[in-house]
Amino acid sequence: MSVSSGGGSTTQLRRGTLGVAMIVFFVISAASPLSVLAGGFPIGLMLGNGAGLPALVIVALAVLLCFAAGYTGMARHVTHAGGFYAFISRGLGGMAGGAAGVLAMVAYNILQAGMYGLFGAVFAGTLEAGSGILVPWWLGSLLALLGIAWLGYRNIDLSARVLSIMVIAEYAVVVVLDVAIFSQGGLHGLNLESFTPTQIGSGNPSIGLLFCFAAFIGFEASTLYGEEARDPQRTIPRATYISVLLIGGFYTISVWAMVLGAGTDEVVARLQATQDPTTFLYALSDQYVGAWLTTAIRLLFVVSLFAGLLAFHNAAARYFFAIGRDGLLPERLGNTHRVHQSPHIGSLVQSLVAATILCIFALIGADPVLQLFSWFSNLATLCLILLMALTSLAVIGFFKARPQLVSSALRCFILPAVSGVALLAIGLTAVVHFDVLTGASTSISVVLWSVIPLSVVIGLLLAARLRSQAPLRFSALGNQSA
Template structure:
């Protein structure tokens, strides 16, 4: 019998996250917190109206929600077969090959780090009105950012269910305030009657609608992270699909409702002007007139905690991507270690915290604008990166089911992900064409191309690294995308000493 091929296996501490700690509600809290509902309603929605002048934002959210629901059909079908905290990275690896998977991993790390770290630029602006109103204090933005950074860093090292409970409290309060604000706006319509103009097709089918769809898509970023927590979920085959579908439905419905009620309160013909003049303060100024100053104080406080909750959620997501890559040795092995006490991805969390601290210090020393040059640029860029990942994963899902020929309906394995891929590529094309508008820069600005171009560069570096691993460390290359089972599956011989199915697949 030929000698059995073996691969050095990581310790028990390093090759698995803590299992069974998250149910459907906890995963939804992580997902919706990453979506940051109040931040989107107060910031993205008003920015969309101001920048484009198009009143069809409610329909834009519903259209994007429908596209992402189509994407989710194939996404969760694959999640039932591929359980991996690396999500996009694992799915692209299994569908389009390991080099493409590592390229997707590099894109994911860049995008999620941008989203998480960019929020440090927003927390100071979000906290300033609350701290001034309650305590008469006006601390520098970096003081608030460092306080938030410390809290997120500590929570990132604790049990994932502790983070889930913190997010639950913050998110429920946030959703209640949004709905109260919506009711206040519906109860005080401009001109004395409720207008449905923003819900008609004519409101969206106008020039500038493409940019509006891209902005709407950024509001959903985070919905895909349910799969990232699959290894820590109770009954992931049930938890992940439910959390994903419910999250898309809740986000689409809530954002469509809130963006519509804003047009009701201001009048459809005035929403662009008022959003341009008042920006983030529009929703709070309307609340002050309709509900009183107490409602404004509560709303501003929850706007601050909305940003904080998104930080916590993206920190956990990014740390788990780093863990998935470290476990398979695509990143250094240290990233694949979890805390023996809490089961959290320790090294990935610490590395992410260190990067956040360095960025805060860099912006502080250079006096750069934290809101525009950190939060807005990083948020727009990170959202675009996630769109690229979603579109690529749609294609990977179809390729995976075509190659493996597992039992799955035609709708789930080809039709739904195919339709989603076409729609997502169209949105990405519009995004590239309108990136100057998205960033609020002139068409000849270097940022107009530098931000979207960062992702193909990152993907190319990832592909080249995978090819290096294939030539120099074939044992590592063979484990790419296999998750917690990679070492055991690759080491196990098949009948009569033949390679196990997983090892045979790995050689392709």
């Protein structure tokens, strides 16, 4: 076990710090539920299958529970800050692991950069609505980046405490709205029409399903905190299941409430008539509760985005750390702070990457939501769906090579196979409809998703170099946890 790397630095994260609750807060924060309900699902209702969207949330939940079965089964035997990279390295070999590591690193970095665009726009809009003060979107983004950089540099339990307060608050305001809509019977009374075949198959259900899967992105980050968890063999599986069930149940009930609140037959038309779909939740809050809740939701929308930014920053920093520690990237990235035991160099690099992207988009006058957020968040979602499909295959490979560890064929082989096929199909659907998801032209869409094969090639080259120069280190990829 390597603990010191000279100069007072270490290669060990802060051990035994995170319990189930703290990891759940990180995961839910990454899923950013309020921002998904206010920003993502209204667009999914409008472009997808309308009132049938709540049923598709359940479909996405079912697929992800199949994924979680194998994912958590393997997590009992693989404790590593590299998440997908470590799992794929152990299950499919070092070359596949190198490709997955770079792809995951790109995904989390561009996802966080895209969220900075949305944060800046929402921050500026909220400030203007509340005080009449006009500020450029990038100012709010850079202020958030400074706060995120400071929290990410310090120890992990500080971030967890900050996130716990934010998550509880954003769940609370949505629950208040849900209860108000259900207690008042919605627009035309309570009904289960959203779960009927007619509504599920209406409009474009494939687009709706893509939005549902995108809403869960972040739940997979539970394994990134394995090295910092208390009793990771039990903590990580519990945190993963609690997170995905909590997120899935919350989304299903809340989207159903949104449909009932607007009217099952009227919801799509109402959204199409709205100039900005992200104000849909505010309109429902005004209608069923009052201005005080709408003000709280506006403020907590900003808070929710900040929480998501912090969670994805921590995830990206740990990928830099894990891949650097294993030798695919400069080893200095694999050092941790001698006091905070945080991946401080990975954190600094991540902040630099995000700041660079923000400055570029601000200088060229790009739209922070329709371009920076939409392009990068959908590209990152596609990357992560493909990584989950590969991870499902890696679970099968891992247990096939280690039959003594197999607890049940259902958990170790059958459910991972089901989730792998389903996730691959979803990924291919996302590629076909990528221009619809991003709102970009076909040529820009091609450029964006070409980042995926480019990242894979870079990862393969890095893995091949390590295999040539240090074969023993290559054979240990994804196996170092200290």
